Amino acid sequence: xxxxxxxxxxxxxxxxxxxxxxxxxxxxxxxxxxxxxxxxxxxxxxxxxxxxxxxxxxxxxxxxxxxxxxxxxxxxxxxxxxxxxxxxxxxxxxxxxxxxxxxxxxxxxxxxxxxxxxxxxxxxxxxxxxxxxxxxxxxxxxxxxxxxxxxxxxxxxxxxxxxxxxxxxxxxxxxxxxxxxxxxxxxxxxxxxxxxxxxxxxxxxxxxxxxxxxxxxxxxxxxxxxxxxxxxxxxxxxxxxxxxxxxxxxxxxxxxxxxxxxxxxxxxxxxxxxxxxxxxxxxxxxxxxxxxxxxxxxxxxxxxxxxxxxxxxxxxxxxxxxxxxxxxxxxxxxxxxxxxxxxxxxxxxxxxxxxxxxxxxxxxxxxx
Numbered sequence: 001x002x003x004x005x006x007x008x009x010x011x012x013x014x015x016x017x018x019x020x021x022x023x024x025x026x027x028x029x030x031x032x033x034x035x036x037x038x039x040x041x042x043x044x045x046x047x048x049x050x051x052x053x054x055x056x057x058x059x060x061x062x063x064x065x066x067x068x069x070x071x072x073x074x075x076x077x078x079x080x081x082x083x084x085x086x087x088x089x090x091x092x093x094x095x096x097x098x099x100x101x102x103x104x105x106x107x108x109x110x111x112x113x114x115x116x117x118x119x120x121x122x123x124x125x126x127x128x129x130x131x132x133x134x135x136x137x138x139x140x141x142x143x144x145x146x147x148x149x150x151x152x153x154x155x156x157x158x159x160x161x162x163x164x165x166x167x168x169x170x171x172x173x174x175x176x177x178x179x180x181x182x183x184x185x186x187x188x189x190x191x192x193x194x195x196x197x198x199x200x201x202x203x204x205x206x207x208x209x210x211x212x213x214x215x216x217x218x219x220x221x222x223x224x225x226x227x228x229x230x231x232x233x234x235x236x237x238x239x240x241x242x243x244x245x246x247x248x249x250x251x252x253x254x255x256x257x258x259x260x261x262x263x264x265x266x267x268x269x270x271x272x273x274x275x276x277x278x279x280x281x282x283x284x285x286x287x288x289x290x291x292x293x294x295x296x297x298x299x300x301x302x303x304x305x306x307x308x309x310x311x312x313x314x315x316x317x318x319x320x321x322x323x324x325x326x327x328x329x330x331x332x333x334x335x336x337x338x339x340x341x342x343x344x345x346x347x348x349x350x351x352x353x354x355x356x357x358x359x360x361x362x363x364x365x366x367x368x
Contacts, residue, residue, distance in 0.1 A: 001366070002030045004079035006070065006093040008053045008086055010035040014043075016110070016169040016279060017085060021046055023355050032077045034070060049073045053088065054230070063092070071096045079103060081362060086110055091128065094135040104365040105141040109150050110169070111276030111298060132157045142365060144358070146277035149297035164361055167301065168277035170354030171345070176286035178342045179263040181335065187328045190265035190289075192224045192258060192280045193272075195240055195251075198233040199225075200271030200294065200314070205243050207271075207321035211328075219328050220247060224261055226254040262287040266334055267327050272299050273314050277349075285345040290337035292323050308340040 003024050007013040013035060021031045025045040038048040051069035054062060070092050074082065082097060083106040084090035090107040097103050135141065136158035143163040145151040151165060189208070193199045201223070208221045227237050244251055255261050258280075262268070268284035268291050275298030281291055285302065291309035293299040303309045310323040327334050 001028075001081070001362075002032070002077060002079040003362075004032045004034060004074065004077050004082045006034045006082060006084045006089040008036055008089050010037045010039055010048075013085065014039060017108075018043070019170065019172070019351055020355055020358050023359070027359075032073075032079065034073045047077075049077075053092065067092055067095060074103070081106060081365060083108065087112070087128070091131055091135075094139055094141055095131070098135065098139050105139065106144060106361060106365070107141050108144045109154070109276065110146060111274065112150055112153060129157060142361060144361060147275075147298045147301055150276065164357065166354055166357045168282055168349050168354060169279045170351030171279065171282045171286045171349060172351045173286060173346060176259060176262075176283055178286075178288040178339075180288070181266050181338065182264070184266070186218055186220045187266045187334075188264055189219060189221045189267045189269055189324065189328075190224070190261060190284070191221070191269055192255070192261065192283075193270060193278070194228040194231065195223070195225050195235050196228060196231055196233045197235060198231075198273045200273060201235065201240075202243075203271050203315055203317045203320060204269055205249055206317040207324060208249060210317065210321050211325060215325055215328055216248070219324075221249045222261075222265070223249070223251045224253070224255045224258070258283055259287070262289060265289055266331075267292060267324065269293070269320075269324070270299065271312065271314070271320055272296055275299050277301055282345060282349045285341040285349065288338040288342040290327055290334050291341060292320065292327070302344075304340075304344065308337050308344055 005013060005017060005021065013033060024031050031045060032047045034049045034051055036053050038050050042048060051066060051073060053066045074096055081104045082093050084093040085108045094105060097105055140162060143154060143159055144166050145163060146166065146168055151163060191201065191204060195201055228234050240251060243249060262284050268289045270278055270281050270293050272278065272294060274296045277298045281293060281302045284291060291303050293303055293311055294314045295311050296314050300311065303311050305311045312319040312323060
């Protein structure tokens with residue numbers, strides 16, 4: 001079988017979908033990836049194609065050019081399955097195949113992104129929804145969703161029974177093992193992710209700043225992640241640096257060793273506005289840390305409130321600060337909640353589970 005992944009960011013593919021590709025190779029699939037660049041070094045067993053795809057571009061000419069290039073790649077590869085990852089890649093791959101009934105397509109919706117949040121109604125969002133209605137009517141693709149909120153949005157766009165709910169991208173339980181927190185003078189609150197307003201980073205910084213004075217001296221916020229100027233919700237490096245304070249609010253840039261970062265943490269916090277199902281949070285759960293997040297789609301699925309952490313409303317810095325204070329002041333509660341996080345991870349979010357469920361989808365398509 002010939003499997004073509006289409007994704008707008010090669011780094012995202014490597015961090016979130018490479019294990020699926022590697023499992024496919026072990027099971028005698030021919031695997032191809034079409035993306036914005038080719039990794040260096042290349043990955044054994046995968047043939048890569050580069051085409052022009054820009055996450056933030058909504059221009060007709062730019063996207064038409066992307067579509068033409070992708071169509072040539074599809075013709076060259078002649079895949080049995082095209083697996084689109086993230087909304088733009090899904091749109092392009094499905095438009096490319098809209099009148100092709102021989103090639104099966106899997107649409108992996110890993111979050112609905114900037115345009116789909118209800119507060120941001122726009123012409124672009126309306127056009128995208130109309131395109132998905134057309135695709136669902138003519139193409140009958142198969143969908144993978146990470147949370148029920150995203151699924152319900154797409155039910156409105158015409159999908160029926162052609163979907164599966166798979167919780168996240170998976171984390172390897174053998175690689176991310178439980179790691180007991182170390183004793184430190186200050187409680188380490190950790191954020192990992194792109195530096196975006198939509199990730200709740202500004203609310204997190206404010207929550208730290210409004211902690212009572214006697215608590216502030218007992219904590220440090222460590223921020224790990226890269227600036228993403230291509231995202232409409234970006235925060236510039238200059239803007240972020242104005243908010244930093246030595247030994248209190250610290251930005252370390254991007255990290256290539258998230259396991260070590262999380263092992264040094266005491267509390268993991270992601271106050272995001274919306275996610276598919278955040279891999280960063282699942283990694284922290286696997287390590288065994290209490291989680292503070294929001295009631296937003298995707299985030300909501302990672303925490304049982306009061307069991308392995310706490311959930312607050314999106315944008316509520318005061319409530320976030322109160323929940324942080326509870327964990328900062330109670331080391332035993334942090335440790336217990338962290339153990340519960342590990343239990344929930346093993347039950348719901350392991351890589352083995354995600355890969356197995358994904359190949360159940362492939363098998364189902366081959367039987368149609």
